[in-house]
Amino acid sequence: MANSETIKLIIDDVIPNAGDNETQWIVSAWQGLHKSLQKVPFQVEDPYRAELDEFTISVDASPVVDLLKSAAESSGGFASYLQLAVEKDLPIGAEITMVFESDIENMEKYTRYHAAAVLVQQIMLAMNICLPGSCQFLEVYFEGDQAELFDLPELDSTVFTNGWLSAFDADWPVLKPLKFSDVWEWLTAQATSETDTAIRPINKVLFGLLELCQPRSMFEARDALLMTHILEILMDTGNMTSPDLIRERVVSILGEPDLKADSFNELYRLKNAMIRGDLPSRRPALVFHDADEEILQQLEVHNSPIEQALAALLGMLQDLVLNNAKGYKFSEQMARL
Secondary structure, three states: OOEEEEEEEEEEEOOOOOOHHHHHHHHHHHHHHHHHOOOEEEEEEEOOOOEEEEEEEEEEOHHHHHHHHHHHHHHOOHHHHHHHHHHHOOOOOEEEEEEEEEOOOOOOHHHHHHHHHHHHHHHHHHHHHHOOOOOOEEEEEEEOOOHHHOOOOOEOOHHHHHHHHHHHHHOOOOOOOOOHHHHHHHHHHOOHHHOOOOOOHHHHHHHHHHHHOOOOOOOOOHHHHHHHHHHHHHOOOOOOOOHHHHHHHHHHHHOOOOHHHOOHHHHHHHHHHHHHOOOOOOOOOOOOOOOOHHHHHHHHHHHHHHHHHHHHHHHHHHHHHHOOOOOOOOOOOOOOO
């Protein structure tokens, strides 16, 4: 590898909201990232050159690890630390350094920052499959040669945190921390970084998950469209899109849900109402306040089935990692009685 490019990612808001138990797991997950991503191969589709770029990457996440450890030691959990941070102006940001080694001569700036942005998305997916809610990239920007020409979209961990809490509350599905190295190896095998247009079903699912990571104050009914689309791809339903079929296939993988987690019918009711135009429309938010009862009611109506479906999706992605599989195939059997 003849050439080396170094890019810093500044994350002004890197500490996710988490309780005491999850806090220690999150620190361990980031330590796993820092240990695993040293001199590893990384392939990225380069739209500028219309070919596949091959890199060897190293990621120094020690500043994030140090910040997370300090926050955990001082407050016990990230949720407590984040409350204190508002009152006492405590640090919540850190940086990671990414080194890209390649044989590319005179690498274009677009190639360089495109590869860095794809790596950030890969880290976001890997960390939050490894431990839902463990990683966020909020208020982010690059530092490096001509970095000011490129903006990096923010990625929020809230969707994963809420999925984790939904699973915990309903005791379904069983989600647990996985080794970062195992998840990264599985994600690499899916060639997710190697394309900007997903063709494989699993990459359509993962790209859809990245869409759900876009910062928002709450889920909207239209997110039910995306969530059902993701589930239908993963469950290989083809043109058969009934909630009963989705439920049957999900249950065959994750087991029978508790009644309060069995919200497939409600998820599809939201989807169908959105398609028909039956749902009332709200003005885009102007301000947010904890006492806004109307917003809280909307959260209860829309978030529950979407977050429960997301918990199921995370459970199945963890199942694929643990079984080193790229998807599911279902068959129908007949027997005469």
